[in-house]
Amino acid sequence: MTEGLKIEGLSHFYGTRAVVRDVSLHVAPGELVCLLGPSGCGKTTTLRLAAGLETARHGRVVLNNRIVSGDGRHVPPEGRHVGFLFQDYALFPHLDVRANVEFGIRHRPPPERHARALDMLEQVGMADYAKSWPHQLSGGQQQRVALARALAPAPGLMLLDEPFSGLDRRLRDQIRDETLGVLKRNRVATMMVTHDPEEAMAMADRIAIMRDGRVVQMGRPATLYDAPADAFVAAFFGEVNTLAAIVRDQNVDTPLGRFPATGTPDGAVVQVVVRPEAITPHPSADGVAMVRAVRPLGAVTQVLLELPQPDGSPLDLRCRLSGAGIPAEGERVAISIDRALVFAPPLTG
Numbered sequence: 001m002t003e004g005l006k007i008e009g010l011s012h013f014y015g016t017r018a019v020v021r022d023v024s025l026h027v028a029p030g031e032l033v034c035l036l037g038p039s040g041c042g043k044t045t046t047l048r049l050a051a052g053l054e055t056a057r058h059g060r061v062v063l064n065n066r067i068v069s070g071d072g073r074h075v076p077p078e079g080r081h082v083g084f085l086f087q088d089y090a091l092f093p094h095l096d097v098r099a100n101v102e103f104g105i106r107h108r109p110p111p112e113r114h115a116r117a118l119d120m121l122e123q124v125g126m127a128d129y130a131k132s133w134p135h136q137l138s139g140g141q142q143q144r145v146a147l148a149r150a151l152a153p154a155p156g157l158m159l160l161d162e163p164f165s166g167l168d169r170r171l172r173d174q175i176r177d178e179t180l181g182v183l184k185r186n187r188v189a190t191m192m193v194t195h196d197p198e199e200a201m202a203m204a205d206r207i208a209i210m211r212d213g214r215v216v217q218m219g220r221p222a223t224l225y226d227a228p229a230d231a232f233v234a235a236f237f238g239e240v241n242t243l244a245a246i247v248r249d250q251n252v253d254t255p256l257g258r259f260p261a262t263g264t265p266d267g268a269v270v271q272v273v274v275r276p277e278a279i280t281p282h283p284s285a286d287g288v289a290m291v292r293a294v295r296p297l298g299a300v301t302q303v304l305l306e307l308p309q310p311d312g313s314p315l316d317l318r319c320r321l322s323g324a325g326i327p328a329e330g331e332r333v334a335i336s337i338d339r340a341l342v343f344a345p346p347l348t349g
């Protein structure tokens with residue numbers, strides 16, 4: 001018995017092209033799982049399969065212990081008890097705010113549905129707008145009402161597809177935090193699609209990274225950051241330095257030192273991924289590297305270093321520093337490396 005959403009071996013094709021390949025995952029009640037990946041990797045299709053908006057070719061969707069897709073069954077979206085929040089999931093313009101929130105529970109007795117709608121509007125901070133019309137609300141307010149509307153029928157699963165991408169940055173962070181608070185308070189299983197790693201890190205209990213229709217790695221945000229399964233996952237969470245190296249005796253030698261590449265065959269050319277914050281430069285007259293550029297970015301400063309390679313060609317390295325002690329352009333520096341932030345294959349998942 002598994003409460004929440006369970007997806008097992010799900011595959012989907014458009015024509016002959018597989019866009020979702022053997023995806024399995026579980027979202028527990030009260031948990032928020034983000035599907036994260038580049039454009040076209042199959043995130044939205046996975047969400048649509050869970051919603052019942054597409055019919056899966058293979059695999060099963062189980063919602064709160066009920067098979068809603070698979071084994072010859074396909075329960076349509078309206079029979080799945082699922083709430084939606086999409087970027088363009090507009091409110092009904094001909095209904096006021098309260099009627100919008102009551103829409104999914106309109107068959108309940110009036111006192112009950114009024115009370116539920118007001119409770120939900122209070123939860124999203126919009127109780128004072130119950131009699132307003134959608135066109136009188138800002139984008140952020142409309143999104144709050146849309147969340148109240150989606151949650152009013154107490155769905156067993158919430159599906160969110162890039163719900164904040166239409167909002168400007170400052171408002172987005174605020175609405176995002178508020179939305180997360182309301183979802184958690186209502187203990188609803190939530191699957192959210194985003195292509196924004198920062199958004200996924202900020203909201204998700206677990207992240208499923210997708211590429212070419214497959215889940216490449218699934219885990220807690222910190223796990224994906226600290227122990228990426230491959231260079232693709234490592235590079236997905238921000239800019240990284242990538243050093244090509246050849247494996248010799250289960251090790252790779254790079255201009256930043258030797259790293260273990262256990263289990264990788266001799267002669268293999270691998271990519272060693274080095275996070276910018278792994279590199280700390282220290283001013284030193286006989287240091288190996290030279291500071292080529294210093295770019296303040298606000299809270300952190302990006303520093304570009306140039307390091308000579310054995311063949312004499314320069315290697316460019318990016319690092320990120322904060323606080324005092326940022327070297328100046330043209331200065332020579334020694335480099336220390338935090339080896340926990342260097343990933344050489346095979347990467348640990």
Ligand SMILES: Nc1ncnc2c1ncn2[C@@H]1O[C@H](COP(=O)(O)OP(=O)(O)OP(=O)(O)O)[C@@H](O)[C@H]1O
Nearest residue numbers: 014019037038039040041042043044045046193195
């Ligand atoms: N109705 C459709 N008919 C044919 N191909 C489709 C259809 N919908 C999506 N696709 C294709 O399937 C692939 C996966 O699309 P999907 O929308 O699931 O990706 P995504 O990861 O959500 O991308 P994005 O972040 O750009 O929305 C894409 O290559 C897309 O072009």
